[in-house]
Amino acid sequence: MENNLYWEQFKRCLAIVKKNIRIYYSKGPVIIFGLLVPFFLFLSFYIGRNMPAEALMPGLLGMTAFFTATSVGPAIVPWEARAKTLERLISSPISIWTIFLGDVFSSFLFGSLISTFPVIAGLFIGVEIVNPLILGLGIILGTFCFASFSILLSAYPPTDTPAGVMMLSSMIKFPLVFISGIFIPIEELPVWGKTVSSISPLTYFTDLARYSIQGSSYYPIELDLIVLTASAIILLVTAIKIHERTMQKRL
């Protein structure tokens, strides 16, 4: 009976994923903050620098996965609150976990799909992927972790202004990008920089990507995988607990 309940909730979660894909993938802020901003940021940093593609790829992949997986999630609940569709959703026979897992999955799918583009582009220009399985696993864990982070970004304050949430989340995401080994390899950071870098899940994703493409990493690869998994769980649970407390204020 209980298994049936979980299965039913999972199916309803997929309905939410479908809804989010139909509505939110093509929204302006998602395209801007998820695709255009990271693309031009990457271009502005790397144009004119004489770096081999293998050295550029991990950073590009890290930025792509991070920005795309965190572009959808922060805006969904504020949008639904503003559009007055949220109450109808939470009065349906679905748990709050179902709603937010649906949001996480839709962010995860967006992030992992777009993350394949730099991989394909890299393969096209001759970049060799030394550990494709690790890379695949890393993309899955990493984008899920970032997708969980994305719903945490919308958890507080309980606003109905998507633009405000996107601005706020950008204020958090951009510094994270700079301390996560994307532009400056971790081993070249000062001691304080390495300490700060170690608290960002993006650091471990980029490190894992570097291992998969260049065959070497700063941290042990097992640590990268464990931290990404643990971060995904912690971020997800924290986000949902905060949303549970703030949901009433959004109505």
Added chain:
Amino acid sequence: MEVSSLTKSFGELVAVDHVSFQVKKGELFGFLGPNAAGKTTTIRILTGVIKPDEGTAAVFGYDILREGLRTKQLMGIVPEMANAYVDLSAWNNLMLVGELYGVHKNKRQEIASRLLKDFGLYERRNHLVRGFSKGMKQKLLLCMALINEPQILFLDEPTSGLDVESQRLIRDMIREFNKGGTTVFLTTHNMEEANQLCNRIAIINHGKIAAVDNPERLRLRSSGLQSIEVSFDKAVSVDDLSKVQGVNEAKKMGDKIRLYVDEPSVVIDHLVDFARSKRLKIISLNTLAPTLEDVFLKLVRES
């Protein structure tokens, strides 16, 4: 539905104050009150959107707090401040809600087609809701509430802001569903709507229930609310009329004056004397039973 001592506060404001009532199966129950009376907060508690601070509520025997998913599965809901997804078509909105309620694909397609036809939206089923009028959106919301063939329907101000034709259509549909066995819990501040639709009405104000009864008995309970409607050939001061023996209160209503009295037959005699003394001719004279609005205003004032 059994509701016992339901209470909800927002900071210092007690929005719902130890509210208790029962709704029988198949009943069309009205929750009538002015703005900020606690109607929407009550319905949000009953539909599991917010949690009460105290009290219990059970729908078809299931506790709304302990068995929330099960109770919601039995419900159809049209919240007051609700929209369909404007970036989806009418059809996709219905399919979404059908999926959220676990209605199988073939069944939800069949029910969606029928509902859209009943509400005159079938031709627009593939159009984005963004282009719908307010009346069409409200009809769609009602379709969405019915896609799972609910046993109990919660409607929070379902005809608010609609034109007369849409209001009438929705009221007719509500009656139809109730006749088919669906229990309906309806909130409204429209006295006439409550009067026309409801088997029983609970009047709520400042979070407390002032009275629960059927519309007719609510009217009979109200003494001093019988009235005489009178018009004269010349303008008459309302103050002068309020001093006529037996008149509790006098109000100007357009070109007529309504006098609230305990004994209409006695007051009529005094009115005739009054008209004679002021050299007035009585153009029209009617005795009126208390309206639900009169009852409501009296109870609200008392509460």
